[in-house]
Amino acid sequence: MNFCADGETLLTKDLDLYVKELVEEGHYAEVVTNLTRTAALEKYLSWDKDLLKRLEFKCSFHYLELKKKNLLDVFAENVKRVWAAGASANIEITPDDSLIPYIDDVKAYALKHFGALPHLTIARDDRTAGIDYLTNLSQEEYDKTWGQFESGFWQFKKSVFGVRQTDFCYAGSWGYYVDLTTGEATQCYCGRHLGNLFAHPEKPLPDKPIGKCEIAHCYNGHAFLTLGYIPRKYATCYGNIRDRIRLDGTHWLQPDLLAFFNTKLEETNQELSLLSQQKYIVASFANRIARALKWRIKKLIPNGKR
Ligand code: SF4
Structure with a gap:
């Protein structure tokens, strides 16, 4: 760590x-x-x-x-x-x-x-x-x-x-980027938000490779x-x-x-099959598009109207 x-x-x-x-x-x-x-x-x-x-x-x-x-x-x-x-x-x-x-x-x-x-x-x-x-x-x-x-x-x-x-x-399965002041985690310096690791410390860590x-x-x-x-x-x-x-x-x-x-x-970690890897690649890609769209909408709509 x-x-x-x-x-x-x-x-x-x-x-x-x-x-x-x-x-x-x-x-x-x-x-x-x-x-x-x-x-x-x-x-x-x-x-x-x-x-x-x-x-x-x-x-x-x-x-x-x-x-x-x-x-x-x-x-x-x-x-x-x-x-x-x-x-x-x-x-x-x-x-x-x-x-x-x-x-x-x-x-x-x-x-x-x-x-x-x-x-x-x-x-x-x-x-x-x-x-x-x-x-x-x-x-x-x-x-x-x-x-x-x-x-x-x-x-x-x-x-x-x-x-x-x-x-x-x-990244996002074998390692994370975590803000220790809040517990918020992302897959790496890039990638998607994985939730708050402090919210449920009893739960296993996220398993969402980028x-x-x-x-x-x-x-x-x-x-x-x-x-x-x-x-x-x-x-x-x-x-x-x-x-x-x-x-x-x-x-x-x-x-x-x-x-x-x-x-x-x-x-010490389990690798995914090629098929499962494709599934995560598609999920990451979809998430990336969703983030880009969200960002564009945010820019287009003024604060008060959101
Ligand atoms: S997501 Fe990119 S920057 Fe992060 S560990 Fe993988 S290759 Fe490196």
């Missing part, structure tokens, strides 16, 4: 209590954070060691901002605190053009404090229909500039970035596609691309968590 807020996740009141309950049930959790809120972090790190083995922090390394605010060492100390407590941390940087003059500094800092270079994500431009790269560099310059980090995470992201996924996707993806590309495919929302499509495993091996041979991720992150969803 990945927890990510609109803003800094560790500022979310009582999120540690939600995450703890879920980890106690046996789940594995990934919390996305800028790792500057030490007091909030310590609430998580006070858990039992057995629970911490199943907890990972995805640490967004905002090098320039941390430097500007004199928080670089707070970030580094907190990464070390996570590892020392027995949880996992992985460090990820957003390859923004403004960071290019500081690449050597970033690399030196990361090697000194984290024993390995940070992974890279891909900055994207959500304003474009194709959800394009957010950079002024040409593709060739971009690859040359950021390729020096040798990030397997970034390489996998790049391999699926811009690629429309046309095979049957189990089938065909509705967006230009699976921009968070580093998780969805490696975990296997589309069975057997990609051999790359999530744990391996999140992990790094430090200069001394040790790993960023704890062995239990790494092994779990390397499993595939098809190992």
Whole structure:
């Protein structure tokens, strides 16, 4: 389960209590954070060691901002605190053009404090229909500039970035996008509304796979596609691309968590027959048309007359 807020996740009141309950049930959790809120972090790190083995922090390394605010060492100390407590941390940087003059500094800092270079994500431009790269560099310059980090995470992201996924996707059945403030769930970043998961917690989770993806590309495919929302499509495993091996041979991720992150969803979920898959594809398509019509009607009819 990945927890990510609109803003800094560790500022979310009582999120540690939600995450703890879920980890106690046996789940594995990934919390996305800028790792500057030490007091909030310590609430998580006070858990039992057995629970911490199943907890990972995805640490967004905002090098320039941390430097500007004199928080670089707070970030580094907190990464070390996570590892020392027995949880996992992985460090990820957003390859923004403004960071290019500081690449050597970033690399030196990361090697000194984290024993390995940070992974890279891909900055994207959500304003474009194709959800394009957010950079002024040409593709060739971009690859040359950021390729020096040798990030397997970034390489996998790049391999699926811009690629429309046309095979049957189990988002909405094997995974969901849930707003934890309300319980409202959708199949994925796209797709249909699945109701409120908090309304009847005793009921099984919805089983309504999207089938065909509705967006230009699976921009968070580093998780969805490696975990296997589309069975057997990609051999790359999530744990391996999140992990790094430090200069001394040790790993960023704890062995239990790494092994779990390397499993595939098809190992523990039932796949549908081709006939059933067609049924869901038709249902998703019909729902998409209904949503589009509803949206048009909303635009045509003024508020007071609806
Ligand atoms: S292909 Fe990716 S973005 Fe599209 S529905 Fe599946 S998981 Fe979501």
